Amino acid sequence: xxxxxxxxxxxxxxxxxxxxxxxxxxxxxxxxxxxxxxxxxxxxxxxxxxxxxxxxxxxxxxxxxxxxxxxxxxxxxxxxxxxxxxxxxxxxxxxxxxxxxxxxxxxxxxxxxxxxxxxxxxxxxxxxxxxxxxxxxxxxxxxxxxxxxxxxxxxxxxxxxxxxxxxxxxxxxxxxxxxxxxxxxxxxxxxxxxxxxxxxxxxxxxxxxxxxxxxxxxxxxxxxxxxxxxxxxxxxxxxxxxxxxxxxxxxxxxxxxxxxxxxxxxxxxxxxxxxxxxxxxxxxxxxxxxxxxxxxxxxxxxxxxxxxxxxxxxxxxxxxxxxxxxxxxxxxxxxxxxxxxxxxxxxxxxxxxxxxxxxxxxxxxxxxxxxx
Amino acid sequence: xxxxxxxxxxxxxxxxxxxxxxxxxxxxxxxxxxxxxxxxxxxxxxxxxxxxxxxxxxxxxxxxxxxxxxxxxxxxxxxxxxxxxxxxxxxxxxxxxxxxxxxxxxxxxxxxxxxxxxxxxxxxxxxxxxxxxxxxxxxxxxxxxxxxxxxxxxxxxxxxxxxxxxxxxxxxxxxxxxxxxxxxxxxxxxxxxxxxxxxxxxxxxxxxxxxxxxxxxxxxxxxxxxxxxxxxxxxxxxxxxxxxxxxxxxxxxxxxxxxxxxxxx
Ligand SMILES: Nc1ncnc2c1ncn2[C@@H]1O[C@H](COP(=O)(O)OP(=O)(O)O)[C@@H](O)[C@H]1O
Ligand SMILES: [Mg+2]
Numbered sequence: 001x002x003x004x005x006x007x008x009x010x011x012x013x014x015x016x017x018x019x020x021x022x023x024x025x026x027x028x029x030x031x032x033x034x035x036x037x038x039x040x041x042x043x044x045x046x047x048x049x050x051x052x053x054x055x056x057x058x059x060x061x062x063x064x065x066x067x068x069x070x071x072x073x074x075x076x077x078x079x080x081x082x083x084x085x086x087x088x089x090x091x092x093x094x095x096x097x098x099x100x101x102x103x104x105x106x107x108x109x110x111x112x113x114x115x116x117x118x119x120x121x122x123x124x125x126x127x128x129x130x131x132x133x134x135x136x137x138x139x140x141x142x143x144x145x146x147x148x149x150x151x152x153x154x155x156x157x158x159x160x161x162x163x164x165x166x167x168x169x170x171x172x173x174x175x176x177x178x179x180x181x182x183x184x185x186x187x188x189x190x191x192x193x194x195x196x197x198x199x200x201x202x203x204x205x206x207x208x209x210x211x212x213x214x215x216x217x218x219x220x221x222x223x224x225x226x227x228x229x230x231x232x233x234x235x236x237x238x239x240x241x242x243x244x245x246x247x248x249x250x251x252x253x254x255x256x257x258x259x260x261x262x263x264x265x266x267x268x269x270x271x272x273x274x275x276x277x278x279x280x281x282x283x284x285x286x287x288x289x290x291x292x293x294x295x296x297x298x299x300x301x302x303x304x305x306x307x308x309x310x311x312x313x314x315x316x317x318x319x320x321x322x323x324x325x326x327x328x329x330x331x332x333x334x335x336x337x338x339x340x341x342x343x344x345x346x347x348x349x350x351x352x353x354x355x356x357x358x359x360x361x362x363x364x365x366x367x368x369x370x371x372x
Numbered sequence: 373x374x375x376x377x378x379x380x381x382x383x384x385x386x387x388x389x390x391x392x393x394x395x396x397x398x399x400x401x402x403x404x405x406x407x408x409x410x411x412x413x414x415x416x417x418x419x420x421x422x423x424x425x426x427x428x429x430x431x432x433x434x435x436x437x438x439x440x441x442x443x444x445x446x447x448x449x450x451x452x453x454x455x456x457x458x459x460x461x462x463x464x465x466x467x468x469x470x471x472x473x474x475x476x477x478x479x480x481x482x483x484x485x486x487x488x489x490x491x492x493x494x495x496x497x498x499x500x501x502x503x504x505x506x507x508x509x510x511x512x513x514x515x516x517x518x519x520x521x522x523x524x525x526x527x528x529x530x531x532x533x534x535x536x537x538x539x540x541x542x543x544x545x546x547x548x549x550x551x552x553x554x555x556x557x558x559x560x561x562x563x564x565x566x567x568x569x570x571x572x573x574x575x576x577x578x579x580x581x582x583x584x585x586x587x588x589x590x591x592x593x594x595x596x597x598x599x600x601x602x603x604x605x606x607x608x609x610x611x612x613x614x615x616x617x618x619x620x621x622x623x624x625x626x627x628x629x630x631x632x633x634x635x636x637x
Binding site for chain 2: 070073074075094095096097098099100101102104106108109110111112121122125126169170173
């Protein structure tokens with residue numbers, strides 16, 4: 001402590017005694033671990049979130065997202081690891097002193113208090129005068145577009161309104177860190193969409209460091225600066241939506257984020273093949289492997305069209321499916337049925353048409369096959 | 373479909389029959405309480421309120437009523453105050469031996485009250501607690517506390533998830549969480565527990581017989597004494613008053629949380 005003060009005095013900057021990542025990032029999780037008996041809920045998780053940044057914790061149900069968030073808020077004691085905010089180790093600090101807003105999956109509104117009192121709950125803890133409390137609560141409710149609902153009880157609100165009250169209750173304190181646990185999962189599709197944008201906008205305007213837990217990839221892609229993909233208590237990859245989508249680091253990430261074709265590959269004397277057709281790919285690991293190919297990175301072509309450097313797989317168009325904003329063609333090939341996105345404006349092939357699929361070797365990703 | 377309806381109808385008849393059977397003695401008592409006869413005769417040959425008037429001027433029974441009400445009030449309040457921390461520990465605490473403690477709190481429920489009464493008599497004698505207000509209160513607490521602890525523990529355990537956690541994330545230290553969230557939400561259940569403790573104490577007879585004395589006797593003890601000597605409709609009048617009182621408390625509790633939820637686990 002003294003050391004760091006001295007260092008700051010001398011050069012007018014923060015001391016450089018810690019790794020630079022930890023120094024720059026606002027919220028840092030190091031080796032966070034939680035076990036429940038035999039189950040490892042969170043396995044030595046590392047994560048660094050910049051000030052004002054919004055990071056999604058994306059992963060399937062049961063992968064340890066909630067446990068991570070609860071450890072962050074101090075609601076669960078980790079078995080190992082540290083939680084640091086603004087270079088301050090909070091691991092041993094009790095929840096009420098952490099200054100972290102938490103929006104629970106269940107909203108957790110106080111049923112015995114009206115909406116205004118719910119929102120003002122934390123302000124009262126900070127010893128703020130009643131009139132000021134009321135004013136700020138009204139302001140926060142206006143922020144989430146719930147002006148006029150002050151006197152209602154939580155049970156008199158719809159799910160979406162309750163969720164916004166929970167958000168207002170957390171935001172009114174201007175917390176250092178905002179934690180959202182599947183906060184939109186109970187809403188209907190339309191409300192979810194508008195809430196996504198509202199929360200994103202509020203988060204940006206207030207520049208609150210945010211960790212957003214979700215199992216919904218659209219939510220993760222639209223709401224956050226970066227995405228951390230979680231599986232079985234670990235972060236498998238962290239990066240921007242583009243990075244995660246275009247260059248998945250692991251087989252799990254490739255399969256979990258976005259639609260993708262999985263093509264089993266075989267090895268022969270000359271290299272790899274899919275259903276007997278030779279395939280070229282980059283970054284191929286040892287052992288049995290599968291090729292992962294995004295539907296929009298595969299081109300539909302006539303059988304007569306030359307392949308050039310691209311991989312080529314012949315097939316028969318089975319069906320074209322219109323999915324709202326685009327069309328997808330299901331193509332039966334020697335390597336199984338593949339989904340191919342139809343380029344905008346391109347004519348759909350007739351059902352049963354004989355076609356070819358083309359893709360550049362570098363667009364596909366190859367990962368070792370998991371034992372079934 | 374038809375057989376199902378028939379079955380449910382015969383079930384309803386059976387239920388009505390059982391309830392009728394249970395209530396019949398009460399009805400008889402209420403009817404007799406308005407009797408004009410000097411002895412218990414059913415049906416009475418005439419009607420009057422004379423036994424109610426007689427009851428009001430009967431010193432020992434009125435003194436018993438007053439004592440019982442006082443004891444029950446103390447027992448209810450003390451059950452809540454003493455039971456609250458235990459209930460919280462049972463519902464929230466995560467300590468070794470929690471199950472053993474839970475079993476311990478259930479144990480007196482299974483002990484024959486006769487044995488408990490004798491034990492209390494032996495234990496209280498040296499301290500001069502027999503036939504005193506503190507002695508009676510203490511004795512009744514041994515009966516009510518396990519009930520109240522168990523009821524309140526259930527009450528705390530069934531509070532909605534995450535509310536206390538939410539209060540903590542909003543900056544409330546543990547004690548403030550308790551007073552601002554836990555207690556208000558548990559209040560109806562606590563009131564019901566208090567009411568139950570009151571009724572249990574008021575109704576307690578066997579243990580009271582052991583620890584009462586000429587100096588201080590609760591109402592049930594006085595009633596037993598009275599009935600030993602003679603049988604006239606006055607005791608029916610008293611019973612009617614007690615039934616009404618108990619019913620009033622039960623209705624109040626039902627209003628607050630629902631009796632089934634209060635007693636159920
Ligand atoms: N209190 C608990 N006791 C035992 N196991 C738990 C507990 N909480 C979570 N788990 C287990 O830990 C894993 C991660 O849970 P969780 O963090 O809730 O996942 P997510 O929020 O990603 O769905 C799951 O396998 C879950 O069963
Ligand atoms: Mg969860």
